[in-house]
Amino acid sequence: MNQQATNSAASQEILRIENLHKRFGNLEVLKGVNLSVRRAETIVIIGPSGGGKSTLLRCINRLEEYQGGKIFLDGVDIQQIDVNKLRTRVGMVFQQFNLFPHMNVLQNLILAPIKVKNMSKEQAIEKAHLLLQRVGLLDKIYAFPEQLSGGQKQRVAIARALMMDPEVMLFDEPTSALDPELVGEVLDVMKNLAESGMTMLVVTHEMGFARDAADRIVFISNGVVEEEGPPEQILKQPQKQRTKEFLRRILE
Amino acid sequence: MVEAFYELLKNFNFLLIGAWETLKLTSFSVGIGLILGTFIGMGRLSRYRIINYPCTAYVEFLRGTPLLVQISIIYFGLPQVGIQLAPYPAAVTALGLNSGAYIAEIVRAGIQSIPRGQYEAARSLGLTHWQSMRYIILPQAFRNILPALGNEFITLTKDSSLASVIGVSELMRSGQFVISRTFQTFSIYFGIAFIYFIMTLVISRIVRYAERRLSVG
Numbered sequence: 001m002n003q004q005a006t007n008s009a010a011s012q013e014i015l016r017i018e019n020l021h022k023r024f025g026n027l028e029v030l031k032g033v034n035l036s037v038r039r040a041e042t043i044v045i046i047g048p049s050g051g052g053k054s055t056l057l058r059c060i061n062r063l064e065e066y067q068g069g070k071i072f073l074d075g076v077d078i079q080q081i082d083v084n085k086l087r088t089r090v091g092m093v094f095q096q097f098n099l100f101p102h103m104n105v106l107q108n109l110i111l112a113p114i115k116v117k118n119m120s121k122e123q124a125i126e127k128a129h130l131l132l133q134r135v136g137l138l139d140k141i142y143a144f145p146e147q148l149s150g151g152q153k154q155r156v157a158i159a160r161a162l163m164m165d166p167e168v169m170l171f172d173e174p175t176s177a178l179d180p181e182l183v184g185e186v187l188d189v190m191k192n193l194a195e196s197g198m199t200m201l202v203v204t205h206e207m208g209f210a211r212d213a214a215d216r217i218v219f220i221s222n223g224v225v226e227e228e229g230p231p232e233q234i235l236k237q238p239q240k241q242r243t244k245e246f247l248r249r250i251l252e
Numbered sequence: 253m254v255e256a257f258y259e260l261l262k263n264f265n266f267l268l269i270g271a272w273e274t275l276k277l278t279s280f281s282v283g284i285g286l287i288l289g290t291f292i293g294m295g296r297l298s299r300y301r302i303i304n305y306p307c308t309a310y311v312e313f314l315r316g317t318p319l320l321v322q323i324s325i326i327y328f329g330l331p332q333v334g335i336q337l338a339p340y341p342a343a344v345t346a347l348g349l350n351s352g353a354y355i356a357e358i359v360r361a362g363i364q365s366i367p368r369g370q371y372e373a374a375r376s377l378g379l380t381h382w383q384s385m386r387y388i389i390l391p392q393a394f395r396n397i398l399p400a401l402g403n404e405f406i407t408l409t410k411d412s413s414l415a416s417v418i419g420v421s422e423l424m425r426s427g428q429f430v431i432s433r434t435f436q437t438f439s440i441y442f443g444i445a446f447i448y449f450i451m452t453l454v455i456s457r458i459v460r461y462a463e464r465r466l467s468v469g
Contacts, residue, residue, distance in 0.1 A: 063372055088378040098373035102391050111387060112377035157373075164377060 014039045014074055014199055015060070015168055021068030022055055029055045030066065031223035037168075037201065042194040044214035044231075045203045048246055052223045053203040057170045060201070061090040074167070088116055091161030095173040097153040099145040105132070105156050106141050113163050124163070131159040135189050151182030155189050162193075169193070171202040187213075205250065211235060219243045256439035263430040264443065270426025271447050277343060277422055278409045282355075284348030285404070289355025294385065296360050307356070314353035320414050322346050327418040343415035351408050358400045362393035395466050402459030406452045413448075423447060 015037035022030035029052045037043055045053050058064040060071060062083050071078045078086055100108050109131065110124035119127075132138045135155040145153055154174055161169060171190065175183045187206060191213045194200055204210065210217055210231055217234040219227045219242075227240045238244045295307035314322070327342040337345065366389050374384035394401075416425035427444040431437055 061376055063376060084378045084380055087376055092373075092376040094369060094373060094376075096367075096369050098367075098369040100370065100373070100388055100392075102395065112374075112379055115383055115387070116378040160377070 012038045015201075016072040017056075017060075017069070018072070019069040020056070020059060020066055020071065022052070022059060022064060022066040029223055030059070030069075032069070033220070033223070033225055035218060035225060035228075037199060039199055040197040041215045042198075042200045042213055043202065043216050043218055044210040045201060045218045045220055046205070046207075046210065046246070046250075047220040047226075051221045053220050054172050056220065057092070057172050057201060057203055060168070060170060061087050061092055063092075084116065088112075088164045089166055090168045090170060091164055091166035092170045093154070093157050093161055093172065093174050095176050097145075097150070097157045097177070099148075099153055099156055099160070101145050104142050104144050105137070105148075108145070108156060109160050109163050112160075117164065127163060128159070131162050132156075134162075134192075135159045136185075149182060150178045151185045154178065154186045158186075158189055158193070168199045168201065171200065171204065173203050173205070175204065175206055207235065207251065219246065221246065256436045259430075259434045259436045260439040260443045263434070263440070266430060267423065267426055267440075267443060267447060270421060270423040271451060273420070273426075274409065274412055274422040274424075274448075275451065277340070277347065277415060277420065278405065278412050280344045281347035281351055281412065282405050282408055284344065285351030285355045285408070286401075288348065288352030289357075289359050290390070292352060292356035293359025293363065296356060297363060311353045311356050314350055315357075319346070319350050319411055320417065322350055323414055323418060339415070339419045342418060343412070343420045347408060347412055347415070350411075351404060354404055354407075355401065358397050358404065359393065361400075362397035363389055365396050366392050398459060398463050398466065402456060402463075405459070406455055409452055409455065410448060 013036055015035075017033055017035040020030050020033040021028070031052075033052070033056055035043075035056075045056070047053050055064060059066045060078075062078065073081065073086065073089065081089075100111070103111065106125065106128055109128040110119075110121065113119040113124045113127065114121060128141070129138065132141055135158060137152060137155055137159070140148060140152060140156070145156070148156065158169075158174075174190070175186050178186065183206065187209050190200070190202070190209070194213050202209070202214075214231050216228060217231050218225055219234065219238075219240075221242050227234065227238060227243045234243065235247065238247060292307045292310055295303045296311065298304045298307070323343065323346040326337065326346045327339065330337065330342075370388055370392065371384055374388040375381070379387070412422060413424035415422055416428065419425065421429075423444055427440050431440045434440065
């Protein structure tokens, strides 16, 4: 990192958010968010509910449209990228898993690669095997979502998103709907993914995960990035009053 | 009295042929209604006014006017503007358009019954709006609305008797034909009712069976 530090840092930037504004009617949710994400970086986004964390993620893959500011993926304004193409490059995992209940695990995984990326069925099935192995659910390949626990569902959802070979993965409170004893297995999968070099933006209340897996913690409150920095700094020595208050409340 | 039911038995085969025609007429019409209703139901949920206004108008108009009038417009009215349909196609058209409106409302409710997250998950994987509808939303919606569709089929089986007024030889018309020869109004109309009842009973059983099969898979 020392040689040509500025230069390589700039070329490593995969996602850049500039002065992002988002309104729902009269309610302004994002009031000028700025954020730069390097390739392979794991960012944990924390902050009070209603502060705009989820909305920010949903703007990045354009599930929400925004009124002001710009988002760049690998240097290109995402408004210039075909929206369906963009979504194959930016995967998303939801709080409620959103597995397709009328399809088994394998079908859940192979539908989009076949329909969107024109992958052959054989190739897609092979890839599904690899990814299910990676999330430890190969034995559930023919199970239907209703036969799975919450943790298993979320691991399938992660595998499903990975089927598209995304460059960035967005996690919108991936463990918030889980029973406490099932949180660990999902976080383990996410940690492995982070270590494998995936670029990840994770909205979560799991401070343990933030401490262990995050390269950077971003504290969002009132529609702006209040404070950001490495986990040790944000968790141990937060500078801003809002950050301190939030952490005190959540760590109690 | 004995003679009356003797005439019913004697002409029962003839009535059954009419019943078969009723079944075909209804099936064709529901088929058309299903295709029409699926698109119009989706159209009603479109955020584009140019799509959802006409779809809404269609549903409101066809639900708000009597089927008998609709049949009359198509069979007796259209020839005056140069569109001449034979009785059978006219009946299928009228019943199909009519059931399309009711099915559109059923489909709309079915789509709305699927959690928004399903659509978002599909779109977040790069599927287009149409792909998301076709592979994710509609299959789940149809499973949910199967009972309502079965109801619509039953309603239309009964309503198809109105096609008798334009001379389609379905069950009702066949019955009237038998009556014109035998003058046995009570037994024959009763026989017709009985056959309609058996048909709708069988349909509702089939739907219930299909429902159970689907809810397992």
